[in-house]
Amino acid sequence: MTNEIETIDLHVLVSYAVKQKKESAALQVVEQYQFHPPATRVLRHYYEQLPEAREEMACELRVVAQNQGVYLFALKAETWVYLYVSAPEDTFYIGEFDVVIEDSELLQFFGYESIKDYLKRRPSSFDALPPFDVQSEHQTKCVICGAEEGAFHLLGCPVEVCPWCDAQLNQCNCRFDQLGVDEFGSEDLLEQFEQRLEQKGRIPFTRGQGPSYPVAGTDTVPLKGTD
Ligand SMILES: [Zn+2]
Ligand SMILES: [Zn+2]
Secondary structure (H helix, E strand, O other): OOHHHHHOOHHHHHHHHOOHHHHHHHHHHHHHOOOOHHHHHHHHHHHHOOHHHOOOOEEEEEEEEEEOOEEEEEEEEOOOEEEEEEOOOOEEEEEEOOOOOOOHHHHHHOOOOOHHHHHHHOOOOHHHOOOOOHHHHHHHEOOOOOOEOOOOOOOOOOOOEOOOOOOEOOOOOHHHHHHOOOOOOOHHHHHHHHHHHHHHOOOOOOOOOOOOOOOOOOOOOOOOOOO
16 A cells, blocks of 8 residues: 555545445445544545455445454445454455454454354354444544543543643653653653653543544545534
8 A cells, every 4th residue: 555545535535436326325424434533444445445346335334343442343335245454553454254364363352262262253244233333432432542431541542632731642742841851762751651641640531532633644534514
């Protein structure tokens, strides 16, 4: 994947991927998920590299498993269903819905003890998965790191608010000011900063907090209205 592709608007990708008469329906689906960056990353990946070059529109996403802001998504296209992993740094295609996931580390991350356990407990079909309610999901959990209401974000989550300056904690300069350093790269400094942060009092996730800007270049769907 090149940087050039990264900057192509998702709407444009959709218009190339699906037949004209399907375009507005496909865009409606994209818009439905626009405030959920992990889901939007999957749609972007799907439209960038249509599996098997099947020119179908994506119809719906459902969550198979999730852990710490990383999602195992099922994407239902017109006739096929696919599996994707969506993480802030890496979104990748696994295969068709009934593929056997053989990466045991990945399975364990999502709470399956083994391949056997996965085969036993995995959903029998897309329709067997609970519908993914983007709205309520957005309100009750941080869409980036998965923190629940009242819990702390994963350190580094771009939604976390800085208790010193009220800006975005992973963007503001407070970490330098607090530690009296010019660079911030080592594990040690990170630990020290976490301690200072805890002394000061971290700001937990509450409803309404959310990314109000495109996240890490992965979400270039224009954000409509206000956050
Ligand atoms: Zn978060
Ligand atoms: Zn700050």
